[in-house]
Structures are given as C-alpha cells and as structure tokens.
Amino acid sequence: EPEVTQTPSHQVTQMGQEVILRCVPISNHLYFYWYRQILGQKVEFLVSFYNNEISEKSEIFDDQFSVERPDGSNFTLKIRSTKLEDSAMYFCASRVEGYTEAFFGQGTRLTVV
C-alpha cells in the first residue's frame, strides 16, 4: 500500500543550526502539507504546497521556514536557525486532487538542544 515516507524518524540538533526534514509523498498526489505537533499538544498546520508553490501558510510558518520540492518526488521542510521551541513532531501529508483525506507520514521527531 502506498504511503508517505519521512526521514529521519528522529533528529537532534543544536540551537541555531539548520535542519532539513524530508518527505516522499505518495506518487500520484498533488497537494502536500507540513504539520507540527508539540509534545502533548494538538497537530498544527504549517504550510500547504501545490503546483510547485506555497498555497497557504500559518502564522507559525515564518521566515525561518521554507519548503521545497527539489526533484519531483521529495518534499522538504527547512528550518534555517532552529530554536528550542521548534522541538516537535513534524508530519508531512499528501493527498490527491479533490476533497479527500490526507495521508500522513509517520513523522519526524525534532529535538533542539
């Protein structure tokens, strides 16, 4: 069964360092998302991406964040200068055209120390 794949599953980084979280969406999906879940809290929307550009972004998604689809299969989230409060589980999701469910990856747990 096709699935969204995220790497790495866990990343530890020092404050101020750049991190890139990687996602491989399901191959025929056209809409891509990043969500964040701070430990014990709800899942929060960060950004949506369609047709090679950002379609929506939340207040959380400031200038420190960027997304890219570098090669037609990967979908990445970059955090330029990590802060302690960036520690969270980051979920990638994708869906097909139309109003359907999003399929989520297993998440990347980012720990900023």
Added chain:
Amino acid sequence: AQKVTQAQTEISVVEKEDVTLDCVYETRDTTYYLFWYKQPPSGELVFLIRRNSFDEQNEISGRYSWNFQKSTSSFNFTITASQVVDSAVYFCALSEPNTGNQFYFGTGTSLTVIP
C-alpha cells in the same frame, strides 16, 4: 476561536466497554469535511474516516461507528467493545475548501483501555 473542540482530554474505560469520543466543530462554510485520526503511542497519524458536509448518514465499520449531526455541529466517534489496542490519542479534524483544505485538528482525546 477553536474550529474543532474535543472537550474530553482523557478517558479510561475497562476492556469491552463502549466509549464515545466527542467532537464539536465550527465553520461558516456549507461545504466542509470532517475526519477522525488515531495516534497510537508510536506517534504516527492513522486515518479512520472522512465525512463530507452533505452526507449525514452515520457510518459503522466493525467496532467503530460515527454519528454526524449538523444540527449540533457534532461528529462523535464510538468504539464498541473496546480493546487494549484501541488505546491511543484520537483527533477530530475539519477541512474547509475555502481555506485551502488545510486540516484544523482538535486537541485530541487520550483513550486508555484497561485490561
């Protein structure tokens, strides 16, 4: 304002009991979608069900059932004869086409099924 409210933070039941997880949503759109996701201790989000705003028919899938009532803006989830493997955090979510189909998640209900 919260678009999705899950008032129950934690619920504990004894195995084989039925349990209902509540979800109340808020939207001005006439077209919207409601979802339930399960998050087991391993952390991934597992899709359970999608409902569109035009389909109020309740749905049953094995031990799971969902009660969608537009009149009360609720989309409740019932697990019948609960099992230990049902222990997880359950999230209700709303998606609105007019806001790019992003998901608005509730705060989740942590369900513990005691053997």
